[in-house]
Amino acid sequence: MSEIAIIGGTGLTRLGSLEIARREVIHTPYGEPSGPVTHGHLFGRDVAFIPRHGPGHTIPPHQVNYRANLWALQHIGVSRVIAVAAVGGIGDEMFPARLVIPDQIIDYTWSRAHTFYEGNLKQVTHVDFTEPYSPDLRQAMIQACIAVGIDAVGHGTYGATQGPRLESTAEINRLARDGCDLVGMTGMPEAGLARELGLSYATCAVVANWAAGRGEGEITMDEVGRNLDAGMRDVARMLEALMPR
Ligand code: HPA
Numbered sequence: 001m002s003e004i005a006i007i008g009g010t011g012l013t014r015l016g017s018l019e020i021a022r023r024e025v026i027h028t029p030y031g032e033p034s035g036p037v038t039h040g041h042l043f044g045r046d047v048a049f050i051p052r053h054g055p056g057h058t059i060p061p062h063q064v065n066y067r068a069n070l071w072a073l074q075h076i077g078v079s080r081v082i083a084v085a086a087v088g089g090i091g092d093e094m095f096p097a098r099l100v101i102p103d104q105i106i107d108y109t110w111s112r113a114h115t116f117y118e119g120n121l122k123q124v125t126h127v128d129f130t131e132p133y134s135p136d137l138r139q140a141m142i143q144a145c146i147a148v149g150i151d152a153v154g155h156g157t158y159g160a161t162q163g164p165r166l167e168s169t170a171e172i173n174r175l176a177r178d179g180c181d182l183v184g185m186t187g188m189p190e191a192g193l194a195r196e197l198g199l200s201y202a203t204c205a206v207v208a209n210w211a212a213g214r215g216e217g218e219i220t221m222d223e224v225g226r227n228l229d230a231g232m233r234d235v236a237r238m239l240e241a242l243m244p245r
Pocket of ligand 1: 086087088089161166167183184185208209210211212
């Protein structure tokens, strides 16, 4: 049983260092997850891996079945979830290819299935979300970065947008006024659903590009690809340091 899981985002559809033991297809009361859960060993430790956008990167952010992914991970005994996610950088220190461990999130998404608490309820439930990410898991990731000399940012507010299009400059300016340092399309409802299930959840964001209007000219998929390649090498090093031998 793996108690730690990694949800891979854009740029991380497979974990190169994962020694694959088996793949498990899980059907959930909420429909199908993004793909089979891969069980394996990462630097000697049992982990489960699921690619958020599907094994072939075909599921856009607004169509990811977040409920099924998280339900499936809990079903196989996972208690801690590391979410890897590509983001745009808004604040000056959030430059491309940098890793960021955010500590807050604002939800701008709409019409996504965002809760397990609906339908035939015995009572209405409101989960606490004051600290949207697990402080322990965040600290572990920050310490792992320090241990291997990765210059990560250990804080920041993630603005979760609907996508799949990127934002306008005015939308990014509004996010900045709201206090967002990063922008991404998958942070919610994932973080909220993890909390509803009582999972420890934290995000390792990889800055793929300057957010709209913060860099020069248009955002190109070329620059996104290059920055994600560089950032994912650091994610692999961070994960290696995080896994106790
Ligand atoms: N905006 C939203 N999501 C993203 C971006 C962005 O600029 N870059 C990578 N994911």
